[in-house]
Amino acid sequence: MTKHKQELKTQIVAYGWQLFIPENTIVMDNDQGNIAIEDSSDNFRGGPFIVLKVSENEVTVESSGIFDQGVSITLDKKIVIKRRPDIEIND
Numbered sequence: 001m002t003k004h005k006q007e008l009k010t011q012i013v014a015y016g017w018q019l020f021i022p023e024n025t026i027v028m029d030n031d032q033g034n035i036a037i038e039d040s041s042d043n044f045r046g047g048p049f050i051v052l053k054v055s056e057n058e059v060t061v062e063s064s065g066i067f068d069q070g071v072s073i074t075l076d077k078k079i080v081i082k083r084r085p086d087i088e089i090n091d
Helices: none
Strands: 008-012 018-022 025-029 034-039 050-054 059-063 068-074 078-083
Touching: 018 025, 018 034, 050 078
Parallel strands: 018 078
Antiparallel strands: 008 018, 025 034, 034 050, 050 059, 068 078
């Protein structure tokens, strides 16, 4: 069994927040601070979204998916999404 390291990409969303997300992720956002994050990898495609609401000084996690390991929010306007590692079984 092996685990693959997650590569992250960065996207700027409303109010200057930086979103750090795994590759194979789709982000839908608008200027009002609504953000929906979907895993588009072959393993989890179509799974539940992470839904965030951001404002100038606050981030609220409205809902999170079962494939996510965590959401980190820092004071310097960074949001890091961690997905559970893909597990490959070697027979």
